Amino acid sequence: MKKSFAALAALAVLGSAAFAQDMPKxxxxxxxxxxxxxxxxxxxxxIAKGAIEYDEATATAAADSIVGVSMVHQATLFTEGTDSMxxxxxxxxxxxxxxxxxFASKWGDLGTAAAExxxxxxxxxxxxxxALGKIGGACKACHDTYRAPE
Amino acid sequence: xxxLKYLIPVAxxxxxxxxxxxxxxxxxxxxxxGVTGNAEAGETVFTAAGCASCHHAPQSEDKLVLAGGxxxxxxxxxxxxxxxxxxxxxxxxxxxxxxxxALTQGVSPDGQHYYPAFPYTSYAKMEPQDVADLHAYxxxxxxxxxxxxPHDVGFPFNIRRSLGGWKLLFFSDDYVMEASDExxxxxxxxxxxxxxxxxxxxxxxNPLGGLDKAMWMGGAPNPSGQGTIPRLTPDKLTWSxxxxxxxxxxxxxxxxxxxxGHMAEVVDNFSKxxxxxxxxxxxxxxxxxxxxx
Numbered sequence: 001m002k003k004s005f006a007a008l009a010a011l012a013v014l015g016s017a018a019f020a021q022d023m024p025k026x027x028x029x030x031x032x033x034x035x036x037x038x039x040x041x042x043x044x045x046x047i048a049k050g051a052i053e054y055d056e057a058t059a060t061a062a063a064d065s066i067v068g069v070s071m072v073h074q075a076t077l078f079t080e081g082t083d084s085m086x087x088x089x090x091x092x093x094x095x096x097x098x099x100x101x102x103f104a105s106k107w108g109d110l111g112t113a114a115a116e117x118x119x120x121x122x123x124x125x126x127x128x129x130x131a132l133g134k135i136g137g138a139c140k141a142c143h144d145t146y147r148a149p150e
Numbered sequence: 151x152x153x154l155k156y157l158i159p160v161a162x163x164x165x166x167x168x169x170x171x172x173x174x175x176x177x178x179x180x181x182x183x184g185v186t187g188n189a190e191a192g193e194t195v196f197t198a199a200g201c202a203s204c205h206h207a208p209q210s211e212d213k214l215v216l217a218g219g220x221x222x223x224x225x226x227x228x229x230x231x232x233x234x235x236x237x238x239x240x241x242x243x244x245x246x247x248x249x250x251x252a253l254t255q256g257v258s259p260d261g262q263h264y265y266p267a268f269p270y271t272s273y274a275k276m277e278p279q280d281v282a283d284l285h286a287y288x289x290x291x292x293x294x295x296x297x298x299x300p301h302d303v304g305f306p307f308n309i310r311r312s313l314g315g316w317k318l319l320f321f322s323d324d325y326v327m328e329a330s331d332e333x334x335x336x337x338x339x340x341x342x343x344x345x346x347x348x349x350x351x352x353x354x355x356n357p358l359g360g361l362d363k364a365m366w367m368g369g370a371p372n373p374s375g376q377g378t379i380p381r382l383t384p385d386k387l388t389w390s391x392x393x394x395x396x397x398x399x400x401x402x403x404x405x406x407x408x409x410x411g412h413m414a415e416v417v418d419n420f421s422k423x424x425x426x427x428x429x430x431x432x433x434x435x436x437x438x439x440x441x442x443x
Binding site (some may be wrong): 015037038039042049096132135136139141143144150 | 214376377399403417421
């Protein structure tokens with residue numbers, strides 16, 4: 001686990017060296033929000049798998065953070081000309097801009113799943129796994145259509 | 151001039167032999183006579199085989215209407231998934247043996263070769279019972295009358311008979327890996343190499359489009375042209391078997407990044423299978439031999 005974090009960190013450094021200068025701030029911001037999601041999902045996933053001990057405060061803090069990100073309006077971050085065909089360093093497909101309503105509705109589904117996670121986080125360890133599954137479903141449903149492969 | 155006297159008959163014989171050896175085969179229908187399909191069991195086969203992922207209509211929310219139409223770009227042209235719903239435009243009138251011919255031989259009921267964009271090179275190893283169950287299940291799905299779109303494939307690949315030669319070179323119903331308990335057993339191998347047809351994308355292809363089995367699961371360029379399909383062998387993929395099984399269930403990587411692209415549809419399917427099936431697949435992946443460059 002440590003190793004993969006190190007690899008990620010190295011990648012992040014390399015990535016930022018290559019892209020930091022010409023990457024629009026909207027792209028940096030939207031990638032940052034997905035990192036916040038990933039870190040907090042990591043806490044909840046750790047609890048669900050038993051690697052992190054459950055306590056309500058930790059689980060709720062993670063769930064609240066996910067809800068917080070889900071409330072960020074995406075149109076501000078996905079501005080014209082920042083798709084994967086126009087610039088390097090993003091996997092946001094042009095289809096997003098052709099279907100902004102659908103994109104916004106799929107982001108809304110993340111909000112719904114995140115709210116369910118808040119309830120689950122307060123309920124206990126057993127409830128977190130299924131709630132994570134729903135968040136994963138929301139991620140997947142959107143990535144399926146709008147995120148390019150690596 | 152003299153040499154032509156010999157060359158012409160040789161060419162005629164070669165063409166004749168070529169015509170015979172490229173003829174589409176057929177299944178032994180008797181093999182399917184005593185097999186009765188069970189639709190409920192067929193749903194699991196259908197999910198594991200990922201039929202809907204390619205055959206649902208583009209952008210359709212209802213993935214069980216198998217109207218076809220999704221494009222699949224390749225070096226040989228663009229293939230369009232056909233209608234395989236139970237209607238006259240699809241596979242409505244097919245017998246179990248017809249479906250078996252398509253899945254295990256790559257041959258249509260009227261005796262034409264299919265292009266291997268349809269992964270019959272993997273399905274070739276399907277159990278007759280699974281074919282019959284799948285047939286029973288597919289007959290319960292909604293019918294669509296949308297006509298299948300012709301493939302957009304240039305010469306010489308548009309001559310279907312030439313696929314007989316392709317099959318001689320690259321079509322085999324042998325397994326690649328040994329089935330062992332550590333490698334997910336027979337079930338893990340059947341899921342990976344047959345039903346889920348993982349190698350079709352995760353193994354690179356030679357210039358004629360045959361899988362390069364020496365580079366089994368070695369990763370490959372994405373045929374759509376954008377990005378690559380990742381390598382699954384241990385020199386690259388260092389996740390634990392539990393990590394892989396969880397990824398197949400939830401779409402989350404160990405770093406809680408989330409699955410994307412066509413793999414999202416694959417994870418959708420795996421999430422509906424049993425935990426035992428996902429673990430068997432993960433164990434198979436973990437047992438793959440490391441590859442060099």
